[in-house]
Amino acid sequence: MGQKYIINHSKIFLAFKEGSGIDISAGNDWESEVPVGKGSAYGFETYFEKVFGKTLFNVNYTYSISDRLFADLNNGNIFPFNLNRNHSLKCSFNYRISQFTEFLVNWTYQTGNYFSKPLNVTFNTTTNPIVIFPEKNNASFVPFHRLDAGFSLYNNYRWGRTKFFIGIYNAYNRNNPFYTDIVRDPKNEGRYEFRQFSLLTVLPTVSYSISI
Numbered sequence: 001m002g003q004k005y006i007i008n009h010s011k012i013f014l015a016f017k018e019g020s021g022i023d024i025s026a027g028n029d030w031e032s033e034v035p036v037g038k039g040s041a042y043g044f045e046t047y048f049e050k051v052f053g054k055t056l057f058n059v060n061y062t063y064s065i066s067d068r069l070f071a072d073l074n075n076g077n078i079f080p081f082n083l084n085r086n087h088s089l090k091c092s093f094n095y096r097i098s099q100f101t102e103f104l105v106n107w108t109y110q111t112g113n114y115f116s117k118p119l120n121v122t123f124n125t126t127t128n129p130i131v132i133f134p135e136k137n138n139a140s141f142v143p144f145h146r147l148d149a150g151f152s153l154y155n156n157y158r159w160g161r162t163k164f165f166i167g168i169y170n171a172y173n174r175n176n177p178f179y180t181d182i183v184r185d186p187k188n189e190g191r192y193e194f195r196q197f198s199l200l201t202v203l204p205t206v207s208y209s210i211s212i
Contacts, residue, residue: 035070035071035072035073036070037068037069037070037071037072037073038068038069038070039066039067039068039069039081040066040067041064041065041066041067041081041084042064042065043062043063043064043065044062044063045060045061045062045063046060046061046062047059047060047061048060054095054096054097055093055094055095055096056092056093056094056095056096057091057092057093057094058090058091058092058094059089059090059091059092060088060089060090060091061087061088061089061090062087062088063086063087063088064084064085064086064088065080065084065086066080066081066083066084067079067080067081068080068081073136074135074136077135079114079135079136079137079138080114080137081114081137082113082114082115082116082137083113083114084113084114085110085111085112085113085144086111087109087110087111088108088109088110088111089108089109089110090106090107090108090109091106091107091108092104092105092106092107093105093106099154100153100154100155100156101151101152101153101154102151102152103149103150103151103152104149104150104151104152105147105148105149106147106148106149107145107146107147107148108144108145108146108148109143109144109145110143110144110145111140111143111144112140112141112142112143112144112177113140113141113144114137114139114140115137115139115140115141115179115180116133116135116136116137116138116139117133117138117139117180117194118131118132118133118182118194119132119133119134120132131182141176141177141196142177144176145174145176146169146170146174146176147170147171147172147174148167148168148169148170148171149167149168149171150165150166150167150168150205151165151166151167152164152165153165159212160210160211160212161210161211162208162209162210162211163207163208163209163210163211164207164208165205165206165207165208165209166204166205166206167204167205167206168202168203168204168205169200169202169203169204169205170200170201170202170203171202172202173201173202174201175198175201176198177196177197177198178197178198178199179196179197180194180195180196180197181194181195181197182194182195183195
């Protein structure tokens with residue numbers, strides 16, 4: 001069992017305003033349009049590892065806070081970093097069936113990433129949507145969790161070692177949101193909706209590796 005603390009620190013960061021875009025081909029002074037600010041992070045990490053005969057059990061927990069402060073963003077107020085996950089818990093179970101075979105299970109739980117949730121969508125004179133954001137990173141996704149499982153088969157040779165792995169990613173098919181976007185309502189072209197999208201659902205995996 002062990003612990004590690006993340007020391008509070010501050011650095012210079014770049015960011016973009018919500019709903020804005022910068023055309024770097026329009027001129028040579030585009031860098032001056034990119035907001036510059038500061039960020040800080042702190043937290044701690046703890047883990048526990050135990051061997052029970054042929055079984056290795058491991059638990060890792062991390063608590064972290066990461067903030068940003070930009071004079072030109074969020075009305076000069078501090079806002080959470082979008083990739084920050086306050087809580088992260090990882091559990092692994094590894095059972096060695098024999099000298100050349102093992103079964104493993106990994107489960108991951110994390111609080112959702114932060115994102116900027118719009119307050120409303122209006123239209124200008126050209127019917128283009130204008131998204132109104134009340135604050136930057138003012139909401140977070142639902143918690144992320146996933147179960148992976150697999151089986152490994154090893155073979156030793158004079159020239160090296162091989163490993164054959166077959167497993168399943170996201171075994172219980174959790175639809176973890178990955179990003180958000182404003183999309184047009186297919187039933188009403190004059191209406192836009194705010195939606196969350198997922199990337200990978202349940203996915204079988206197979207791999208073969210050689211080490212010399």
